[in-house]
Amino acid sequence: MVLLAIVLAGAHNQPTAIAADAVGQVAVDAGEGAVSLSRQGAWHLAESDNFQVCSLHSAEQASAMARACERLRREVAELCGLRVERWSPRCQIVLHASSTSYVAAVGNNGAATVASALTKRGGARIALRKIDVRGDAHDYLTTALPHELCHVLLADRFTDAPLWCDEGLALLLDPLDKQQLHERDLRIGQQRGELMPLDHLVNLKQYPAAQRWGLFYGQSASIVRYLLQRGTPAQLLEFAELQRSRGVNVALRDVYGFQGVAELDRQWQASLKNSLVAPITLIGFAGVVNPLSAIAESP
Numbered sequence: 040m041v042l043l044a045i046v047l048a049g050a051h052n053q054p055t056a057i058a059a060d061a062v063g064q065v066a067v068d069a070g071e072g073a074v075s076l077s078r079q080g081a082w083h084l085a086e087s088d089n090f091q092v093c094s095l096h097s098a099e100q101a102s103a104m105a106r107a108c109e110r111l112r113r114e115v116a117e118l119c120g121l122r123v124e125r126w127s128p129r130c131q132i133v134l135h136a137s138s139t140s141y142v143a144a145v146g147n148n149g150a151a152t153v154a155s156a157l158t159k160r161g162g163a164r165i166a167l168r169k170i171d172v173r174g175d176a177h178d179y180l181t182t183a184l185p186h187e188l189c190h191v192l193l194a195d196r197f198t199d200a201p202l203w204c205d206e207g208l209a210l211l212l213d214p215l216d217k218q219q220l221h222e223r224d225l226r227i228g229q230q231r232g233e234l235m236p237l238d239h240l241v242n243l244k245q246y247p248a249a250q251r252w253g254l255f256y257g258q259s260a261s262i263v264r265y266l267l268q269r270g271t272p273a274q275l276l277e278f279a280e281l282q283r284s285r286g287v288n289v290a291l292r293d294v295y296g297f298q299g300v301a302e303l304d305r306q307w308q309a310s311l312k313n314s315l316v317a318p319i320t321l322i323g324f325a326g327v328v329n330p331l332s333a334i335a336e337s338p
């Protein structure tokens with residue numbers, strides 16, 4: 040470990056998830072769990088209970104981010120009806136200094152994004168949790184991290200979360216203006232008669248081709264929003280779980296009392312005709328004005 044730190048010294052390669060005691064560390068009393076600071080080459084590392092934040096900027100930025108992420112994780116879990124468990128391994132948050140280094144880490148598909156989450160399984164357990172963030176982007180703590188943390192939290196609950204639910208739920212944590220763009224894509228698809236049949240959407244195992252992303256995101260967010268108007272976040276997750284084991288029709292009947300996916304499709308499409316207002320966010324469902332505004336401002 041120490042050898043690795045020496046090899047990387049001065050380089051801007053991404054830090055590997057190393058034990059913080061490989062180099063000198065300082066415990067900082069954060070008031071809500073300690074944050075340990077260390078260095079790995081040019082990187083400042085801050086470790087809290089569930090996160091390892093890597094910053095090229097400063098130790099202060101890394102530790103402020105670790106504390107903010109701890110709070111954000113609890114808030115997102117609560118809004119989504121998810122239980123929080125101690126993350127081992129910790130979720131590594133890499134704050135990239137530029138879009139070039141960010142795209143090099145996440146790939147060209149992420150060129151238009153500000154953050155990107157990755158979880159990898161090793162057998163029954165999660166072997167890697169990582170969120171790459173464009174540290175040069177404005178407001179990533181409120182605009183991108185709630186969405187990405189939702190994906191990482193969902194990976195605790197599902198070995199293979201249905202794609203529509205994984206994305207649809209995370210999208211409801213996006214800022215309202217972003218959600219309105221997805222809603223616009225949905226409406227355009229609807230006007231053109233291009234909506235995906237619902238039984239196709241709920242069984243998607245892979246992201247559709249890039250030109251269909253807008254519709255996929257818009258439709259997934261809309262279905263999740265509709266189901267959250269019919270029941271609780273816990274019911275939504277129960278439905279997604281049951282869909283995996285028993286199929287969509289049984290899951291819909293048992294959790295929501297629908298006859299099957301055709302009935303859900305009819306009711307959802309009818310709801311689209313009636314909803315003339317801006318999309319409702321998951322934050323709105325929690326009955327709290329804006330709990331995510333309480334998190335630390337961008338370090």
Ligand SMILES: [Zn+2]
Pocket residue numbers: 186190205206209
């Ligand atoms: Zn997403």
